[in-house]
Amino acid sequence: MGARVGRGSDAAQRYAVVMAGGVGSRFWPHSRRRRPKQFLNVQGDDSLLEATVRRLRGLVPDERILVVAGPEFTPLIRDHLPSLPPENLIVEPAARGTAPCLGLAARVIERRDPRAVMAVFPADHVIQPLSTFHRTVGAAFAVAERERCLVTFGIAPTGPATGFGYIEVGAELRRGRPKVFAAMRFVEKPDVATAKRYLGTGRYLWNSGMFVWRVDVLREALERYEPAIARAVDALTATSDGRSRLFEELRSVSIDVAVMERAERVAVVASEFEWNDVGSWAAMEAIWPRDGHGNAARGPVLQIDCRNTVASADGRLIAMVGVEDLIVVDSPDAILICPKDRAEEVRRVVDALAKGGDGKYL
Amino acid sequence: MGARVGRGSDAAQRYAVVMAGGVGSRFWPHSRRRRPKQFLNVQGDDSLLEATVRRLRGLVPDERILVVAGPEFTPLIRDHLPSLPPENLIVEPAARGTAPCLGLAARVIERRDPRAVMAVFPADHVIQPLSTFHRTVGAAFAVAERERCLVTFGIAPTGPATGFGYIEVGAELRRGRPKVFAAMRFVEKPDVATAKRYLGTGRYLWNSGMFVWRVDVLREALERYEPAIARAVDALTATSDGRSRLFEELRSVSIDVAVMERAERVAVVASEFEWNDVGSWAAMEAIWPRDGHGNAARGPVLQIDCRNTVASADGRLIAMVGVEDLIVVDSPDAILICPKDRAEEVRRVVDALAKGGDGKYL
Numbered sequence: 001m002g003a004r005v006g007r008g009s010d011a012a013q014r015y016a017v018v019m020a021g022g023v024g025s026r027f028w029p030h031s032r033r034r035r036p037k038q039f040l041n042v043q044g045d046d047s048l049l050e051a052t053v054r055r056l057r058g059l060v061p062d063e064r065i066l067v068v069a070g071p072e073f074t075p076l077i078r079d080h081l082p083s084l085p086p087e088n089l090i091v092e093p094a095a096r097g098t099a100p101c102l103g104l105a106a107r108v109i110e111r112r113d114p115r116a117v118m119a120v121f122p123a124d125h126v127i128q129p130l131s132t133f134h135r136t137v138g139a140a141f142a143v144a145e146r147e148r149c150l151v152t153f154g155i156a157p158t159g160p161a162t163g164f165g166y167i168e169v170g171a172e173l174r175r176g177r178p179k180v181f182a183a184m185r186f187v188e189k190p191d192v193a194t195a196k197r198y199l200g201t202g203r204y205l206w207n208s209g210m211f212v213w214r215v216d217v218l219r220e221a222l223e224r225y226e227p228a229i230a231r232a233v234d235a236l237t238a239t240s241d242g243r244s245r246l247f248e249e250l251r252s253v254s255i256d257v258a259v260m261e262r263a264e265r266v267a268v269v270a271s272e273f274e275w276n277d278v279g280s281w282a283a284m285e286a287i288w289p290r291d292g293h294g295n296a297a298r299g300p301v302l303q304i305d306c307r308n309t310v311a312s313a314d315g316r317l318i319a320m321v322g323v324e325d326l327i328v329v330d331s332p333d334a335i336l337i338c339p340k341d342r343a344e345e346v347r348r349v350v351d352a353l354a355k356g357g358d359g360k361y362l
Numbered sequence: 363m364g365a366r367v368g369r370g371s372d373a374a375q376r377y378a379v380v381m382a383g384g385v386g387s388r389f390w391p392h393s394r395r396r397r398p399k400q401f402l403n404v405q406g407d408d409s410l411l412e413a414t415v416r417r418l419r420g421l422v423p424d425e426r427i428l429v430v431a432g433p434e435f436t437p438l439i440r441d442h443l444p445s446l447p448p449e450n451l452i453v454e455p456a457a458r459g460t461a462p463c464l465g466l467a468a469r470v471i472e473r474r475d476p477r478a479v480m481a482v483f484p485a486d487h488v489i490q491p492l493s494t495f496h497r498t499v500g501a502a503f504a505v506a507e508r509e510r511c512l513v514t515f516g517i518a519p520t521g522p523a524t525g526f527g528y529i530e531v532g533a534e535l536r537r538g539r540p541k542v543f544a545a546m547r548f549v550e551k552p553d554v555a556t557a558k559r560y561l562g563t564g565r566y567l568w569n570s571g572m573f574v575w576r577v578d579v580l581r582e583a584l585e586r587y588e589p590a591i592a593r594a595v596d597a598l599t600a601t602s603d604g605r606s607r608l609f610e611e612l613r614s615v616s617i618d619v620a621v622m623e624r625a626e627r628v629a630v631v632a633s634e635f636e637w638n639d640v641g642s643w644a645a646m647e648a649i650w651p652r653d654g655h656g657n658a659a660r661g662p663v664l665q666i667d668c669r670n671t672v673a674s675a676d677g678r679l680i681a682m683v684g685v686e687d688l689i690v691v692d693s694p695d696a697i698l699i700c701p702k703d704r705a706e707e708v709r710r711v712v713d714a715l716a717k718g719g720d721g722k723y724l
Contacts, residue, residue: 029681302718304710317696317723319391319711322704323688328697334679335692337699342684348666349681356664361679 012117012145012214013064016056017105020077020123021069021095025350026343030312033362038123039076043287047079049123056121059134063088063308067123068105070095072167076324089254093236093244096218099258100229100250102211103222107233110215117144119212125277126287132273136178140212140269143173143180149265150221151212152183154205155275156176160195160291163279163344165207165256168198183266186256205268207256218259280343281336284310299330307340308338334361374479374507374576375718376426379467382411382439382485383431385456387712388642388705391696392674395724400485401438404640405649411442411485418483421496429485430467432457454599455606461620462591463611464573465584469595471714472577479506481574487639488649493637498540502574502631505535505542512529512583513574514545516567517637522557524704525641527569529630530560545628548618567630569618580621588620606659642705643698645691648673654706661692672702696723 009090020038027037038049046054049067067077068090077089090108092101102120109116119137140151154167165188169181186207190198199203200346216248222230232246260266276286285296285308295303299313314330327343330334336348353361383401389399400411408416411429418427429439430452434546439451452470454463464482471478481499489495516529527550531543548569552560560566565679584592594608622628647670650658657665661675669686676692689705691698700708715723 029679062620190527302711302714304707304714316694317391317720319696319698319715321698321707321710323699323701326685326699328699330697332678334681335690335697336681336683337685337690338683339685343685345666348683349664352664352666353681358679 012115013113014141015059015064015066015109015113015116015118015215017090017102017109017118017120018049018052018056018065018067018123019069019098019101020067020073021092021101022122022124023095024124025347028059028346028350029329029331029336034072035076036073036124037278040082042284043126047080048126048278049077052121052123053081053084055127055130055133059137060119065107066090066109068092092247094248094250095252096247096250097252097258098209099222099226099253100232100247100253102218102255103226103229103233104236104247105201106213106215106218107174107237110219111237114216115214117141117212117214118218119210121210121278125208125210125275127276128274136269136271136273139178139180140267141315143267143269144212144214144217147173147265147267147298148214148217149267150217150260150263151180151267151269152260153208153210153271154181154183154252154268155208155271157195157204157206160192161206162189162192162195162200164277165189166195166198166204167207167270168204171269173267178272179270180274181268181270183260183268186261191232205270208271209277211255211260221259221263225262226253229253229258271352280346281310281312281329281338283288284312285340288312308340374477375475375495376422376503377471377475377478377480378422378427379452379471379480380411380414380418380427380429380466380485381431381460381463381482381668382429382435383454383463384484384486385457386486387709390708390712391691391693391698391723396434397438398435398486399640401442404646405488409442410488410640414485414487415446415484417441417489417492417495417679421499422481428452428467428471430454430463441475454609456610456612457614458609458612458699459556459614459620460571460617461584461588461615462594462609462660464580464617464688465588465591465595466598466609468575468577468580469599473580473599476578477576479503479574479576480580481572483572484639487570487572487637489599489635489637491635498631498633498635499574501540501542502629504581505629505631506574506576509535509627509629510576510578510579511629512620512622512625513629513631515572515633516543516545516630517570517633519557519561519566519568522554522561523568524551524554524557526639527551528560528566530566531632535629540630540634542577543630543632545622546628550625550708567632570633571639573617583625585619587624588615591615591620642708643672643674643691643700644702644705647702650674670702 019280030040031037039047065086071091144151168185170184171182173180235246288296288298290296294308297311300317301311301313302319304321306320309326311328313316325340327338386399392402393399401409428450433453506513529545532546533544535542597608647658650660652658658672659673662679662683663673663675666683668682672689673680674691687702689700
């Protein structure tokens with residue numbers, strides 16, 4: 001791993017791929033089996049998916065924005081993105097993690113445009129401001145185009161988070177802002193002590209799960225490290241009837257494990273935009289308006305003598321008296337109450353409902 | 363105060379009066395301005411008012427059960443009690459506390475039946491079992507009839523509650539169960555230290571707010587201690603058009619302060635039924651079914667890793683993860699979240715809504 005600055009020499013076309021296939025259950029009761037987080041409005045009037053695509057406008061032409069997801073989400077995606085050209089919706093035959101997913105997207109684009117460079121964005125992040133995002137992604141495109149390396153976006157940690165992977169940075173690869181480093185090492189989600197140690201060194205960034213690479217560079221990496229994936233996406237994109245058997249037989253694997261941790265030329269762009277992966281309802285305290293006592297709320301919420309709560313009303317009034325660090329989320333047919341520090345356990349509700357046969361709430 | 367056993371000598375007719383004029387705000391969002399607690403179902407399918415009247419059947423004849431409340435509740439009372447004879451609904455011209463209310467009820471009954479004895483029950487208590495209740499009230503009727511004293515129902519304290527008044531008991535007035543004592547002293551709601559001291563003596567009972575007296579005995583007591591009330595209810599019941607000016611000019615005063623604390627012949631029946639004044643949502647933990655972790659719930663509630671919560675679902679599912687000692691109440695247009703030990707502060711929600719002009723939730 002690591003990358004040195006050299007001279008690129010092409011006029012690559014820039015593409016953006018939005019991954020919209022997530023099936024998270026941590027946003028129950030708003031997220032449901034058939035309506036995962038990326039289709040929810042968490043800020044403003046647009047869904048996270050719509051906001052993600054809107055954020056890409058001006059960065060790449062509309063006709064070069066693609067969305068990849070499983071077939072079950074096709075109707076929702078058409079509904080949320082009516083102007084998406086039908087050929088720009090890539091349907092995964094099966095959910096096998098981000099490595100097969102992105103291998104497929106890269107191969108679809110490469111068959112369209114062999115010199116393409118593609119940026120990858122999960123459909124469920126909140127990022128601002130737009131100008132900083134565009135400048136940062138532009139820099140990442142330039143590095144991927146010229147250096148033929150895999151580029152990832154690192155986020156300066158704001159605390160010893162244990163919910164993200166970390167990237168250890170090496171040498172700085174160019175002057176100016178944003179800073180671009182050689183990536184020395186990818187590490188999985190650490191424990192708190194390890195995360196604190198990482199923060200102390202000043203050499204670690206959060207792994208955002210956003211990437212830029214030339215499609216031929218990714219293909220070569222997959223051919224080398226994950227030939228089964230390379231073969232499967234090749235078979236799937238070579239024929240018009242989409243032979244999906246090889247793809248379905250793949251094991252699930254993330255792009256980090258499959259490629260990023262192994263590749264030799266990986267760069268990390270130290271991103272300066274505000275980034276929120278909206279990992280649970282607790283993340284909303286950084287997104288929704290807050291009062292002077294740290295209470296974040298959306299909709300008609302009355303918080304009396306409350307501290308650091310997160311509340312989402314959905315038509316009905318939520319009245320809270322004397323509670324702290326609590327999440328309250330209303331929806332048309334179900335209400336969630338959970339302490340902020342247990343927001344990850346919302347999936348236990350989904351599990352319990354599934355086991356109890358309460359399918360109507362799933 | 364105090365009472366000695368003597369010989370009574372009458373064949374009094376027994377009446378029961380249900381006070382249905384309360385306007386408590388501690389049961390928001392279920393209780394509203396126009397639908398106070400007594401009109402809510404908290405147990406089973408009947409409202410507290412319906413259950414209170416049903417509990418009296420067999421104790422007095424149906425035609426001698428009366429209900430007293432302000433005019434704003436007349437339609438609701440007719441709705442909840444369709445078989446109540448119209449002449450048995452006593453309308454208070456104004457809410458002036460329990461002394462004017464009960465003075466009025468006693469005078470209405472006395473004009474119908476000068477030798478009547480009446481029992482008084484708030485419409486918003488939960489009492490069981492029925493047989494013990496009937497036996498206890500029967501004993502109280504007998505004492506009131508024979509001894510010409512004011513009889514109150516004392517409840518054996520289950521803890522140092524600060525939400526009730528206490529009655530200090532004196533000499534036992536008769537043999538057998540339930541025990542009947544002379545009432546030595548009425549004390550207002552004590553602080554915790556005082557309440558603990560009371561419990562230590564074994565000589566104090568909770569003041570339940572339920573009474574039995576001969577209507578002539580109450581009239582004489584009011585004429586002596588609160589002549590303005592006696593005059594007001596006399597004027598109101600003497601004429602068919604109900605002159606209410608004197609009544610409206612009365613100050614608000616409870617029957618405890620106006621009469622019970624001053625009267626010389628007061629007896630207290632040590633009641634053996636289970637009694638719950640349903641003072642706040644926290645009281646529901648003793649009424650609704652509980653799981654092995656002390657969680658009381660009504661309706662579809664999913665409690666994962668919760669302890670000692672109180673939850674009332676109202677069509678929608680309430681899912682709670684990892685919370686303790688919390689009250690959650692859903693209603694068609696509003697949701698309440700509040701710690702159990704702050705259940706009294708629910709009225710702050712009502713106050714805030716009133717100040718904020720959110721009349722639709724009141």
